[in-house]
Amino acid sequence: MSKRKDFNLTTAKKLLPVSIFYNANVGFALASLKGVNIPMYIAIKRITPLAVLVSGCIRGKGKPPTQVTLSVICTAAGVLIAALGDFSFDLYGYCMALTSVFFQTMYLVLVEKSGAEDGLSSVDLMFYNSILSLPFLFFLIIATGEFPHSLAVLSAKTASLSFSVILVISLVMGIILNFTMFWCTIVNSALTTTIVGVLKGVGSTTLGFILLGGVEVHALNVTGLVINTFGGVWYSYAKYKQKKKTPRKLVPDVESHVHK
Numbered sequence: 001m002s003k004r005k006d007f008n009l010t011t012a013k014k015l016l017p018v019s020i021f022y023n024a025n026v027g028f029a030l031a032s033l034k035g036v037n038i039p040m041y042i043a044i045k046r047i048t049p050l051a052v053l054v055s056g057c058i059r060g061k062g063k064p065p066t067q068v069t070l071s072v073i074c075t076a077a078g079v080l081i082a083a084l085g086d087f088s089f090d091l092y093g094y095c096m097a098l099t100s101v102f103f104q105t106m107y108l109v110l111v112e113k114s115g116a117e118d119g120l121s122s123v124d125l126m127f128y129n130s131i132l133s134l135p136f137l138f139f140l141i142i143a144t145g146e147f148p149h150s151l152a153v154l155s156a157k158t159a160s161l162s163f164s165v166i167l168v169i170s171l172v173m174g175i176i177l178n179f180t181m182f183w184c185t186i187v188n189s190a191l192t193t194t195i196v197g198v199l200k201g202v203g204s205t206t207l208g209f210i211l212l213g214g215v216e217v218h219a220l221n222v223t224g225l226v227i228n229t230f231g232g233v234w235y236s237y238a239k240y241k242q243k244k245k246t247p248r249k250l251v252p253d254v255e256s257h258v259h260k
Contacts, residue, residue: 019132021107028100035093044097050076051105067238078228085220108190122182
């Protein structure tokens with residue numbers, strides 16, 4: 001575990017693009033939910049592994065093993081099939097979600113690069129990302145007119161014990177999510193992080209269908225989500241086999257790098 005570091009302006013400048021892409025990803029993701037239901041939103045976001053894989057090839061990381069490539073393509077194909085079965089198709093929502101995929105790909109790739117080249121830990125990345133995100137968030141809440149209204153709503157809601165408990169739990173879960181996401185990306189790779197997200201999305205998709213309602217279930221979108229999930233499981237198996245075949249020495253594979 002790395003030692004605590006003081007705020008460094010040079011490091012902050014290097015990580016500024018990470019923060020920009022991170023906040024853009026969150027913003028476009030939230031905007032997409034106005035027109036896309038939760039299960040389909042999660043399915044669209046599962047295109048991210050393919051985007052990360054293509055990004056790695058463009059950056060000269062080399063061709064990944066065949067099974068890894070096929071599993072990622074399978075994951076993306078499942079999304080396409082699920083989208084064909086989405087009769088509540090909303091062009092605006094899909095465009096926002098796909099833009100979010102682009103920004104998520106960019107910031108995960110940069111997180112992976114920062115961990116490999118600069119030796120930054122997940123705590124370091126969270127620290128700088130939190131500080132650098134504040135100006136963007138303040139600008140957004142003021143530009144959208146949410147600042148005075150949100151304070152009034154928050155003051156009224158905090159009188160409720162259940163709301164306060166849920167708010168605290170949400171904050172803690174958000175911190176844990178970001179920490180583990182950055183950690184996974186640094187120790188493994190951006191591609192592995194996105195595939196783990198695919199597997200995590202299985203539970204989210206199921207809960208979205210059952211609890212949220214308002215989602216039309218058809219054979220095509222269910223089939224697409226099953227294929228998508230199978231692709232995520234296939235990737236995990238392919239990576240497991242690859243790790244077993246790799247000699248135990250400090251030689252990174254084409255997706256991963258050694259954590260410094």
